[in-house]
Amino acid sequence: MKMNRWEKLEHKPAPLFAPAFGPLAGIRVLLNGTVVAAPFCATMMSDFGAEVIALERPKVGGDPARHQRPQIAEGNKHIGGGWVQNSRNKLSFALETNLNIPESREIFLSLIKNSDVWIENMVWIDKLGISDEMLMEVNPKLVICHISGYGTSGFGGDQRQINRPGYDPLGQSESGWALLQGYPDREPYYAQQYIGDYLTGLIAVNGILMAYMNAQKTGKGQSIDASLTESWMRLMDDNFVLWTTSQTLKHRQGIMQTAFQPAGVFECGDGGYINLGSYGKTAYNNVLKGFGIDSEKYSYEECSSSPEAVASPLGRELDGIFKKFFKEHTAQEAINICIDNKISAAHIKTAEEVYNEPHWHLRGDWVKYTDQTLNKDVEAFGIIPKLSETPGQVWRGAPALGQDTSRVLTELLGYNENEIEALKGKGVID
Template sequence: MNRWERLEKVPAPVFTPKFGPLSRIRVLLNGTIVAGPFCATMFGDFGAEVIALERPTMPDPYRFQVPQVMGDNGQNISCAWIQNSRNKLDVALETNMKIPESKEIFLSLIKQVDVWIENMVWIEKLGITDEMLWKVNPKLVIAHISGFGRPAFGGIDKEMNRASYDPIGQAESGYSLLQGYPDRAPTYATQYIGDYVVALMAFSGILMALRVVEETGKGQIVEVAQAESMMRIMDDNWTAWANRGFLKQRFGTKIPFFQPGNTWKCKDGKYITIGAYGEIAYNRIMETLGLSLEEFPYRKAALGIEAVNSELGQKLHDRFSEYFVTHTAQEASDLLNSNRIGAAVLKTCEEVYNDLHWQQRNNWVKYTDLTTGKEVEAFGLHPKMSETPGHVWRGAPDLGQDTDVVLNRLLGYSEIEIAAFKEKGVVK
């Protein structure tokens, strides 16, 4: 009998404190660079017991991004790792089913978890199949995160084998071509938005699948493709094309369908974004800025592409510009917001961090990074929950920091057995 067949499942949590709405869930992660790790971090931030697997000789490249925090112990770690790898246990395991010891450890872990998240793409080369995992744990929810999808839900094989990173997913989805200005080359949204969107799609899909497990006792696949995740957040582009043959175009910061909806440069060189959609908001901003509704009727100067692009619409746009160029961004923001008009100054991260409103909402938390040993600060828990809030119980772990304790307490391996695995390079 195989080891995983002899094991009894140990309820979660074993290693993590009890908190949040997900404390009875245990998650196993095989993934690198943003999407997989961030999805797992969302579970960890809200109480799930998360075990991340890294290769002993090839750790997650996420650790080595720049900028980095330098520790007094001579160790450095990336700011990205500090933010998105907290609340996890770290096991360094050579996840290759051709190595008998690796297979035994990996499948024993599968027996003990509720969710397996992967964004490795090449899992078949490692000898891992969904069917293999379900034989070990029929209740397992399997989450596949990829760029272009996997065969179970259709598609063309050669497309599924394409490499994909965040800009690739944005380009393939149609999202990138809509970013930027019409007279310039298209761009893409920075800050890895595609990675974070697909991670959140996976997170929501896994939660739905876990709900089904509660009712049926049967696990299932949750499959999210980065390109499709970006397609899903593209507003009405698909219905506009499929039903009207209408292709939206990139338009920069100036919204073409109404005004004022734009980003303006102000007297102090800072920028402000205004969004006054609808006739009530339009009337309010016109009154606030002392502009004449008689001279600039809403439907003739502000509603619809033709009105915005008309001579009258352009004249109104110039009037708005004249106001902002003679006032600082903060002056304009204070005036507009005091009159219930949507406006915001474009801020740096430093300005957001120092904003009293966001500080008083406790958006930043401090904890000890386990690689450098330093106290670090990062963005905290979101969403906020009144009865079962999230919590940061530990900083991002060092490579293999929890290998021994997980193999011993969860899988029942002795110190001698673990030492033998280390000698063979199976674990670290």
Template sequence: MSKRKFLVPEFGPFSGMRVICSGSLIAMPFAAKLLADFGAEVIHIERPGVGDTLRILAPFAKVGDKTISTSWIQDGRNKLSLSLELNLKHPEVKELFYGLLKEADVFMENMVWLDKLGIYDEDLLKVNPKLVIAHISGFGNPAFGGLPEYCDRASYDMIGQAFSGWANLNGNAGEDPVIAKPWLNDYVSAMAAVFGVLAAYAGVQKTGKGQVVDVAQFEAQAQYMCDTYVTYTELNTVRSRGGNKSPTMQPYGLFKSNDGFNVAIGAFGPGVYTRFIKGVGFDLDYFSYKDCSIDGAAVASPKGRELDAKIIEWCAAHSADEIENAMAAAKVPCSRVNTAKEAVEHPHFNGRNDFITYEDQTLRKDVKAFGIAPKLSGTPGKVWRGAPAIGQDTDDILKTVLGYDDAKIAALREKKLI
């Protein structure tokens, strides 16, 4: 087909980009959602009668006999749902799938074992030489190196946190590691996938040639480890858990207010440290930056420990509002730890239109969910439709994108391929 026809409204910087994706919770579908929020047409292939397993991730919202995951409500939006038994051993499926790829810019997946379905990168690039192919897996595609037996392993979010060493950094000293919630590694991997896809897509614009993007969950998380690896390779020091407070600067941690809130306060560097000390009315000459916060030794020194105790005492004598107001006046980073209820009701969130309403297509009711981020001044993203019901757009996709007629669609449905 020479001219593409789209089913989604035109908006955002990715308008005109078509993404075909297949897989399930959470990294790949979330990456596709990010692209869809900014205008890409995302066709999400789901198994007939089963769908993306994100649909059945508790907890659930219910209306009458209709039930759907709150995760799907949030992250399934803006997509088209194509119900398809994606196994290329069926000639009709192969024709359909390849037809879609000819009309697409990107194919994304996190199914891992594609050879069982007859899907091979070299074949896809023959079908569409400009195609960007993105694989998201726990340990990576063996074509990019690594131990084949590891590349063949299954994975979840916490596996990426564990294998990268991220989990070893989180929690209290002397206690077990803490897995970051909710699904941090999946979302980090999704961000890596979006970056990789857009980098490869930019390459297509320059060279006319598609390529493969390989996102391994453990590597995506490893990029967020800051100096952890270099601290070992250059200083022979293995960083581990130390709780919420920083061992090398202060204040930097959570402090309890007199009305029961946990409040985060951070003061890195001499400028912010000075503003903090003055803001809480302490003696800067006595609690100097050099003596109390310049490095780990200063923080751990008797005077450094005295300052920590004094900060704890000061916070315990003030309400969370008083702490936040004092820190705001002193230009010191600070926030109480909000619950979901407090975030949804907060005037700053709402002043930025961060919570929006749209109709979920399974429940057929308006739902309130987190909206679009980041904000763009010229080509903003938007939510044009809530998360689809399974296979909701199958007929429209086949007719509009591939030009199938009712008889051809009926034959596929008769064979239970759609």
């Protein structure tokens, strides 16, 4: 019986293409993920030494994140800002990942055999001829991470729900989270900047590392299911237990707290904003002391100990004093007073103001690297969390589409130049 190419392939350990650094050196990650959650999950691993090979569909121009606006331009080349930030430290392999195409099947399974982790958010992988069981036969120690909107069928659920397209605002809505955001007399809103996608990516990383540790001990891989909606559900704090135990539902209340004060967003004299919060009697008295307000006249018990105290005439009078205080100061003046008096407050900043804060530069939070598509030096947010002994690093910028296809085929999978040339024009790697 003729053996498949991937069956004869010798496993080559990582790192083969990435430099050896960080606690995840030696782990190879294969990524079939687009836009945010799955790619970010892989980036968090690559920032700490994992060798990540990102598979991109050449027919559609690769990951859609490459083309999202706003973009960064250099000459006649353009690339999405999110791509520049989130796709560093990866190799780009152009592959039509459809196992119904024989050549694609051989390449993909060869990559699976040489990988420790496979991350995907394609959802309908069965249509591509991919199943967890098949991949585990190829590589029994493989850690498989599925990222989706509503879960995958291998972990149960209603198939009608599983088949739904999933995006961050939809996960916020279906989880109950969005209904708590905004003002009670207006429509609810959802958070911007793909927070749920990043959250899901972090939860997925956690699952991958736990499964990888188990695979090293037992020799047995496993599948992980990280869904966007369930990630938001996990952020719902006490909402579900309040409902299941006492049928209590929380409601949106805007930016000001109703149960204690001072708490909320206050406008300053220069048009800036301060977010201030002081929960509990000690914190309350500390705020009043810092602002020079009489804590005997405006006692915690009468002004902040309950919703009734906050809503009382004296409580409302105190709120007016806070508002007046901030309107008489610039945001920078106000935050300096808060910092000097150890008052829990924050200046609501623009990206420019955050970047210009010396504290974050002193912590080494900004890194420079060359984006491979633009061949342009860029500066981006760096590596978190910070590790004392095995820190992460950025060893390359985000790659151009298919930049590493030939190199991976040759050095990892053993294809020669003639074989690579024969693959071209078939909708496999181009």
